[in-house]
Amino acid sequence: MNVIHNAVAIMAPFLLAAIGGLFTELTGMLNIALEGLMLIGAFASVVFASATGSLFLGVALGIISSVLVAYLFAFVSLRLKANIFISGLATNLLASGLTVVLAFKLFGSKGVIHFPGAPVLPLVSVPALERIPILGDLFFGHNILVYLGWICLVLAAVVIYKTPFGLRIRATGHDSSTVESLGLNPQSYQLKAILVSGFTCGAAGSMLTLNLQAFVPNITAGRGWIALVVIYLGNKTPLGILIASFVFGFAISISNYAQGFMEIPADFILAFPYIITVVAMIGYSAVRHYRSQKLAMRRDR
Amino acid sequence: MTITLSVAVLLAIVLIFLLSDDPGRTIYYFFAGPFINRYYLGNLLNSAIPLVFAGLGIAVAFSSSAFNLGGEGQVYAGALVTAAVCLALPDTNGFIGGIAAVLAGVITGAVLAGISGYFKMKWNTDLLISSFLISAAVVLIVNFLITGPLDDPASSLLATPKIAEQYRLLRIFKPSKLNISIVFSIVAAIAVYTFMYHTHRGYEMRICGLNPDFARYGGVNVNTYLVLPMILSGALHGLGGGLAVTGTHYMALKEFTFGVGWNGIAVALIAKNHPLGVIPAALFFAYLDAGAKAAMLHSDVTFEIAAIIQSVIFYLVTAQAIFSFVKYRQRVS
Amino acid sequence: LGRTGAEESPGSFDIGVFVPGVAAGSPLYEQLVSGAEKVASEREMVTVKVIEGGFNQGEWEEKITSIAATGEYEVILSSNPSIPFVALPVAEAFPDQKFIILDAIIESHPQMYTVLYNQVEQAAMLGFLAGLITKSDMPGATPELKLGLIAGQEYDAMLKMILPGFERGAREIDPGISVDFRVLGNWYDANKAADLANSMLDAGVDVILTICGGANQGAITAVKERGRYIVYMDSEDYDLAPGTIVGCSELRQERLVRETLEAAIEGDLDWGSNRIVNSTDDYVAFVDNHELYIKSVPEDIRDTMDSFLKDIRSGRRSYEVPKYW
Amino acid sequence: MPSVDMREICKYYPESGVKANDYVDLSVKKTEIHAIVGENGAGKTTLMNILYGLERADSGRICLDGEEVVIRNPRDAVRLGIGMVHQHFKLIRPFTIAENVTLAMEQRKYGVLLDRREAWKATEKVIADFGFDLDPGAKIADLTAGQMQQVEIVKILYRHADVLILDEPTSVLAEQQIRTLFDTLKNLTCLGKTIIIISHKLDEVMSIADRVTVMRKGKSTAVRNTDEVDDKELSRLMIGKGITYGFKRDASVPGEPVLALYNVSVAERTGHRPLLDNVSFSVRAGEIVGLTGVAGNGLEELEEVVNGLRKVDSGRIEHRGLDVTNASSYFLREQGMAYVPSDRLRRGSSLSSSVLENLIITSRRSFLNRGFFRRKAMEKFGREILKHYSIDTDLYVPMGTLSGGSIQKIILSRELSAQSDFIMFSDPTWGLDVASAEYIYSRILECRRSRAAILLISNDLDEVLGLSDRLMVMHRGKVVGVFENDGTLSKETIGEYILGLRNDFKGDAGNDGQATMGRGDGNGGGIDDNVVGGGSSRDCSDLSPE
Ligand SMILES: Nc1ncnc2c1ncn2[C@@H]1O[C@H](COP(=O)(O)OP(=O)(O)OP(=O)(O)O)[C@@H](O)[C@H]1O
Ligand SMILES: Nc1ncnc2c1ncn2[C@@H]1O[C@H](COP(=O)(O)OP(=O)(O)OP(=O)(O)O)[C@@H](O)[C@H]1O
Numbered sequence A: 001m002n003v004i005h006n007a008v009a010i011m012a013p014f015l016l017a018a019i020g021g022l023f024t025e026l027t028g029m030l031n032i033a034l035e036g037l038m039l040i041g042a043f044a045s046v047v048f049a050s051a052t053g054s055l056f057l058g059v060a061l062g063i064i065s066s067v068l069v070a071y072l073f074a075f076v077s078l079r080l081k082a083n084i085f086i087s088g089l090a091t092n093l094l095a096s097g098l099t100v101v102l103a104f105k106l107f108g109s110k111g112v113i114h115f116p117g118a119p120v121l122p123l124v125s126v127p128a129l130e131r132i133p134i135l136g137d138l139f140f141g142h143n144i145l146v147y148l149g150w151i152c153l154v155l156a157a158v159v160i161y162k163t164p165f166g167l168r169i170r171a172t173g174h175d176s177s178t179v180e181s182l183g184l185n186p187q188s189y190q191l192k193a194i195l196v197s198g199f200t201c202g203a204a205g206s207m208l209t210l211n212l213q214a215f216v217p218n219i220t221a222g223r224g225w226i227a228l229v230v231i232y233l234g235n236k237t238p239l240g241i242l243i244a245s246f247v248f249g250f251a252i253s254i255s256n257y258a259q260g261f262m263e264i265p266a267d268f269i270l271a272f273p274y275i276i277t278v279v280a281m282i283g284y285s286a287v288r289h290y291r292s293q294k295l296a297m298r299r300d301r
Numbered sequence B: 001m002t003i004t005l006s007v008a009v010l011l012a013i014v015l016i017f018l019l020s021d022d023p024g025r026t027i028y029y030f031f032a033g034p035f036i037n038r039y040y041l042g043n044l045l046n047s048a049i050p051l052v053f054a055g056l057g058i059a060v061a062f063s064s065s066a067f068n069l070g071g072e073g074q075v076y077a078g079a080l081v082t083a084a085v086c087l088a089l090p091d092t093n094g095f096i097g098g099i100a101a102v103l104a105g106v107i108t109g110a111v112l113a114g115i116s117g118y119f120k121m122k123w124n125t126d127l128l129i130s131s132f133l134i135s136a137a138v139v140l141i142v143n144f145l146i147t148g149p150l151d152d153p154a155s156s157l158l159a160t161p162k163i164a165e166q167y168r169l170l171r172i173f174k175p176s177k178l179n180i181s182i183v184f185s186i187v188a189a190i191a192v193y194t195f196m197y198h199t200h201r202g203y204e205m206r207i208c209g210l211n212p213d214f215a216r217y218g219g220v221n222v223n224t225y226l227v228l229p230m231i232l233s234g235a236l237h238g239l240g241g242g243l244a245v246t247g248t249h250y251m252a253l254k255e256f257t258f259g260v261g262w263n264g265i266a267v268a269l270i271a272k273n274h275p276l277g278v279i280p281a282a283l284f285f286a287y288l289d290a291g292a293k294a295a296m297l298h299s300d301v302t303f304e305i306a307a308i309i310q311s312v313i314f315y316l317v318t319a320q321a322i323f324s325f326v327k328y329r330q331r332v333s
Numbered sequence C: 001l002g003r004t005g006a007e008e009s010p011g012s013f014d015i016g017v018f019v020p021g022v023a024a025g026s027p028l029y030e031q032l033v034s035g036a037e038k039v040a041s042e043r044e045m046v047t048v049k050v051i052e053g054g055f056n057q058g059e060w061e062e063k064i065t066s067i068a069a070t071g072e073y074e075v076i077l078s079s080n081p082s083i084p085f086v087a088l089p090v091a092e093a094f095p096d097q098k099f100i101i102l103d104a105i106i107e108s109h110p111q112m113y114t115v116l117y118n119q120v121e122q123a124a125m126l127g128f129l130a131g132l133i134t135k136s137d138m139p140g141a142t143p144e145l146k147l148g149l150i151a152g153q154e155y156d157a158m159l160k161m162i163l164p165g166f167e168r169g170a171r172e173i174d175p176g177i178s179v180d181f182r183v184l185g186n187w188y189d190a191n192k193a194a195d196l197a198n199s200m201l202d203a204g205v206d207v208i209l210t211i212c213g214g215a216n217q218g219a220i221t222a223v224k225e226r227g228r229y230i231v232y233m234d235s236e237d238y239d240l241a242p243g244t245i246v247g248c249s250e251l252r253q254e255r256l257v258r259e260t261l262e263a264a265i266e267g268d269l270d271w272g273s274n275r276i277v278n279s280t281d282d283y284v285a286f287v288d289n290h291e292l293y294i295k296s297v298p299e300d301i302r303d304t305m306d307s308f309l310k311d312i313r314s315g316r317r318s319y320e321v322p323k324y325w
Numbered sequence D: 001m002p003s004v005d006m007r008e009i010c011k012y013y014p015e016s017g018v019k020a021n022d023y024v025d026l027s028v029k030k031t032e033i034h035a036i037v038g039e040n041g042a043g044k045t046t047l048m049n050i051l052y053g054l055e056r057a058d059s060g061r062i063c064l065d066g067e068e069v070v071i072r073n074p075r076d077a078v079r080l081g082i083g084m085v086h087q088h089f090k091l092i093r094p095f096t097i098a099e100n101v102t103l104a105m106e107q108r109k110y111g112v113l114l115d116r117r118e119a120w121k122a123t124e125k126v127i128a129d130f131g132f133d134l135d136p137g138a139k140i141a142d143l144t145a146g147q148m149q150q151v152e153i154v155k156i157l158y159r160h161a162d163v164l165i166l167d168e169p170t171s172v173l174a175e176q177q178i179r180t181l182f183d184t185l186k187n188l189t190c191l192g193k194t195i196i197i198i199s200h201k202l203d204e205v206m207s208i209a210d211r212v213t214v215m216r217k218g219k220s221t222a223v224r225n226t227d228e229v230d231d232k233e234l235s236r237l238m239i240g241k242g243i244t245y246g247f248k249r250d251a252s253v254p255g256e257p258v259l260a261l262y263n264v265s266v267a268e269r270t271g272h273r274p275l276l277d278n279v280s281f282s283v284r285a286g287e288i289v290g291l292t293g294v295a296g297n298g299l300e301e302l303e304e305v306v307n308g309l310r311k312v313d314s315g316r317i318e319h320r321g322l323d324v325t326n327a328s329s330y331f332l333r334e335q336g337m338a339y340v341p342s343d344r345l346r347r348g349s350s351l352s353s354s355v356l357e358n359l360i361i362t363s364r365r366s367f368l369n370r371g372f373f374r375r376k377a378m379e380k381f382g383r384e385i386l387k388h389y390s391i392d393t394d395l396y397v398p399m400g401t402l403s404g405g406s407i408q409k410i411i412l413s414r415e416l417s418a419q420s421d422f423i424m425f426s427d428p429t430w431g432l433d434v435a436s437a438e439y440i441y442s443r444i445l446e447c448r449r450s451r452a453a454i455l456l457i458s459n460d461l462d463e464v465l466g467l468s469d470r471l472m473v474m475h476r477g478k479v480v481g482v483f484e485n486d487g488t489l490s491k492e493t494i495g496e497y498i499l500g501l502r503n504d505f506k507g508d509a510g511n512d513g514q515a516t517m518g519r520g521d522g523n524g525g526g527i528d529d530n531v532v533g534g535g536s537s538r539d540c541s542d543l544s545p546e
């Protein structure tokens, strides 16, 4: 089932970006800068990976760059109290401009920049296990950043639900004035959440360029927005975003394959993932609605 | 506001000095460019029109806590349907047909947004995401219609044929594309303002958005107001799209409304969701864009550099702390 | 309207180059700019100003109008099939403004001169090679008779020239060859291009023609990983992936720009006419002299290809452009 | 040596143009209980917010134990050992009680992980130590206002602050709970804690505080030892003149029933035990029916059912003979029913809207002229209300910037001005100063005189006893006692019913049998048969006294 294997690869960047976005979302901020932060991570990681020849340093410095821009975003939003939606738009605009201007200054091109010397993302390959249907596709034969995503997901779940930090993050989102009245600084939690989103978006971005050993302007192509959708679709829980990003990745993967055998205009097929997802989402809310009604009815008896 | 803006402009100028080889020229065109001739000025005003409609659409939705993130698709689909109706009625009277066409665009926008509102009401489906996803799908479907069935076989543009002469709105500032739909946009802003602040339904709608518990307690039918703001919002977006066809482009081009939906959100937020504030906010937005265009045309500024400069201004335009910090200082002294 | 741009002096010839998009990264647009710049550097009194239009078609007309409105440019030079139609209203508003538009064609318009590349032929050359490869026993060739084409978007030239040309070329080898045509939806999502390529490779495709701008890189990477082959349009780029890219065709846009501009400056250009150029006059070419081509394609295939190319260059074999405008 | 010493504190709110604190001095000795009293809007909360770092003073000094301190935010305050129970709840609604209590001082294991078990235990211990009745695992969203108030107090006790600020902590507590709280506070002072308490109930102040600071219009006007003053003197200090204390409830002959409930039941979400269990009663024109009980025993559900905000599972509600079971609030309001909710911030008002927009919610349609608001008429209406009820604010000020008392007054004035035939009040004087409360009482009695039927839901026994013609007690969703308020009822008796120690309601839920009525202290005060449980098929006329 290559559809599934590819779905897992496709969902990985959404998943990573959504994990960081989950933190900002829980602190009560709609973080639309995910896209821009990913783009910064994508650019910086491949540049640094090729410059240092080290995959680890490339990813690490890519993440750091993304975190730095996230800090700028946080500074403007939290310290200067700019509207977070607009500063998010500004961050995306900045990222799209800055990556290309830097690429031009550094490499003299505003187009595709090839880094043939950049290290390749190693695959975690266990041929025997990969052949297990479905499970093999799900868990084996992916590049290491895919696994980083899964580790981040588990970590995120632990941090959010099992640590004081997570408790405070969630509290901040529900009512920051209460958190403040307890002698905590809600803004510091919001700042940390934004930095976390910078971290995971940097990693998500690095996946996009290190996959190819090349940078293409606008290579994120809207994945940050999809990550945002995934957060809401996943009901703002780690497990939820895992499922939601798989649903999305699967829908995209299917539509990629469907272009080969379906006699439907390509643009329609490109719309598939969105249609599938929105229908799934409405269906889910209907189920939830009727289930709670049923509960109410059972209670009557 | 003045202080915030001056800081923003100052930073923008610093950036221009860093990024441009002819900073004097770039600064001149960036800030004065939109005003150096009728053509630029007219286009500046004209490009503010769709932003006003999108901004109004968002202001209506947001001030009622209806999070419409689907403006992009609603404008685009509204435009396409308007163009399609015009093309389907090549010989109808311009007034009647024009109204029918724009109305069709309005209804399209309203329906697209209304779907999200309806499911929110019925099953509590998340508005933010359903509107976003529907819009993303709609954009692709409209792309298909423009490049497929509705494509103009006579031109290599990815666009529908041009609409008939009688549907084209009066240009009022030639040679620019400014047309009488600017009047409509102002009327729309006033109408939305009046509705929201001077009628009981507008009042109920806002109260529902601000505190649904209070609204329910006060005897307001809260369910209605889960759908109504979305419908109004979509209708305004659709209207913006329709008028972009009949006023500016005379056809629907592939992705020609790209970004209006998102910028509409920014406009509404800068205007703090006040319908009348949307007009200056849209003008400000259009001005920044016109300045960037002028600088690109007349100086060595490229897209990317313009984007960086614009981003700095966006960062600061809503920053309150600079302002309140200064205000605090003034009060203390 | 205000006067802007380069200083005007009597007798000077000013060229406004309108790039519908951004130049960098697109070989055709890069050559458009470099060709014009070369002309300017070689001739006195010729100036060039490049204006990038960005990706929103809706804004192109406004920008071309801005250029025309300066009244300063003897010609506006551009390259893209849609530009003649974008420029129509501008031409109407500025009856003295002349346009040279390459890679495009319009029925006679007195202010315009258009040149169209015969991309049917260009694609057929690649299709022929791809057909040879898919039938061959090259290590990456699969038993299935399937070729692939990934397009950034669907547009007239793609649907009327490139896709049919590619198919016709391939079917000269075997009428049973099919072309799996898929659309990316944009020109930059390289990772999605890789996913699409992978799904095609899974279906048994062994040679892919990729025409999706910056996103080409994704298709190349995916194909390379699986040891199959790419044929490439519009530029000579064997070095991008030696052994994977097995064939490149080229449009000699820079040459066309220079020649056309020279003619315009000398006053020899026949305004209102159009022209279709192809490989008989070497504006459309298959790059068969690159060492990587020689290295990565077996000799027998190259030989067959050679005679095919000779036929085309000499005009013995030709692929007509269907009149789709 | 004073423990807390605030000197010449000034605070100006440019948003509302109010000098909330104008050279205020406050000096609190170590281990004393110090009360702050003053009219609504006098600046008490503001002063405490400054001490707690929620607001910053424009000028002035704060000394703790003789040392000048700078308190920029609650973090500073917490570090300095100050804790505060806010006038409006500061709780995270989706969290459990234990999570709320331990938030910011979490119990940990392995240094980094939350220790839920310990959190639960620690919370349980505080709850038990100080005699509250809460389940640490319960979600805040499921609690009643009274329970939330308890959580707030548990929160501050858990934190071991040295200086405790309590801003109107007793307003939603029942008598017994207040007594427990006061005992707790006294114990705490023995443990070396210093307590500042804001209250409008002067008798409470007299009984618990050692000293009292009086504030008036943003200034501190007097400091007194409680054993040197009486409440008359205090209220004179607060409002500048003596007030006539106490109100008079004259006799009134009730008319026919306006609102009647028959066997109304509401099940709990988990299906555990019913929230309302076969509740039947009626309220007649010209009559005030008091309803009391400990929070969490069905009062709030009843409140919602009567206003159409909650659906009943069985039973019937009639308004003047018309079946209004499960009718919408809109319909009920059209029928002429008014309602002052206990949750004034979330239900009774929209804090980000202006005062005017809050005032017109129920009468919005009367200002329409061809579909448009007549702004002038609306403003006139608003200004008249503000004047009539002497609310010192402006029409276009955001509701959220008003003092707690002013918000309550605006809600009350809105509902009272609606000329309804049925009004339900839930904790109507919560947070009001004495004078305002008196005024509201007189207005309630006025409504009674104009033959409105009034249902008064309150935790304040003095209030219920003072106003009601009849009095009902609820316990665990049931009406456990119904009394004719003939002046012989004692608080103690009612207290026993409230706590569920006595239950005269003999019939089982759903049983058709006649319920037995409780009576005041064995006194002969007869109970009419118009307030009975059971009898699902009876109609209103059966319930009327005639
Ligand atoms: N059954 C109901 N439940 C709750 N609210 C209701 C109900 N019916 C009406 N309303 C509220 O009252 C408002 C007006 O109701 P309705 O549509 O019945 O009046 P109308 O006479 O049509 O108004 P107008 O005269 O302004 O056209 C609605 O916007 C709604 O908020
Ligand atoms: N955030 C604010 N913005 C503007 N004005 C405010 C704000 N908070 C309080 N005020 C004003 O300051 C004054 C004092 O308010 P404060 O809340 O301190 O009164 P209070 O004594 O606590 O009254 P109450 O007994 O009603 O709670 C009031 O007039 C109020 O409107």
Ligand SMILES: [Mg+2]
Pocket: C133, C134, C135, C141, C142, C143, C144, C145, C146, C206
């Ligand atoms: Mg093959």
Ligand SMILES: [Mg+2]
Pocket: D044, D045, D046, D087, D167, D403, D404, D405
């Ligand atoms: Mg107060």
